[in-house]
Amino acid sequence: MISAKHHSSPDPTANLRFYVTKQHGWFNINSVNAINEADESCHGAPKLVHPKVKRYLVIFLSSLGCLLLVTLGIFIKYAPHNPVTELESITAKIPLGITAAEADALLGAPPDSVSQTRGTLLNSMTMVSPENELSAQHGGPQLYTLRTWNRGDRHATIVVDQSDKVAGHWTWSDHPTSSKSQFNLNQVAQSIFNFWRYLTG
Structure with missing residues (x-):
């Protein structure tokens, strides 16, 4: 006795939608399935970032974060701290x-x-x-x-x-701001340059 196994397959019309148009006195039933397939073919699966590119991206973002922290620290150190009374x-x-x-x-x-x-x-x-x-x-x-x-x-x-x-x-x-505590843009730029040279070797 031969038994046949029927494998259920998804109904191709399950997600099929139609729209009706009238042209030259006839009603035409058109499927939008072809439109959906064309739309899906334009959008491929997302590509993963290459590990090497990801590694350089992490290094760059880490260096940028350190640079911002150093700049903030230098600004706080050299900025005047004498608010107007x-x-x-x-x-x-x-x-x-x-x-x-x-x-x-x-x-x-x-x-x-x-x-x-x-x-x-x-x-x-x-x-x-x-x-x-x-x-x-x-x-x-x-x-x-x-x-x-x-x-x-x-x-x-x-x-x-x-x-x-x-x-x-x-x-x-009685305690005027000394020249050492004045915000000096040249000192900040030089410190940032030295730090960047240290990062890049």
Whole structure:
């Protein structure tokens, strides 16, 4: 007795879709299966990255990450760390020509010290002594009152002339930023170059 085994095969029409069109009075049934097959033939199976290419890609990304970390570290080391204080911000906005009392009101308190000096204002933020050669070129020395405010290691001075008007102002710190802590682009570039030469051998 011969027994026949029937192997079930997928129905070729299981995923077959049709659409109907009317042309010249006849209804045509068209299959979109051919369209699907053509579409699938355009998209092959994804190709895996070659192991050698993958290895170089990992090395490149690792080097780039290290380079970014070094750049960030150098920036943090050399960038200035002296934020502008409220005292400095207010002093910079004080207009020239207002009275000393009005300047006191803007700063919110009377000055911590008051002194007088003779000098020549070159501009609103620079005063030179009477002996300086630039003094004669800018009208000669005059008597000024220096009103100074102290806020920790920051200081602000308002220069008042003999008519009780603000003629200048400036601020300074007990710990000015040294040249070593200034952000130096050349130092950063040189450090990055040296690090890249170390990576590439």
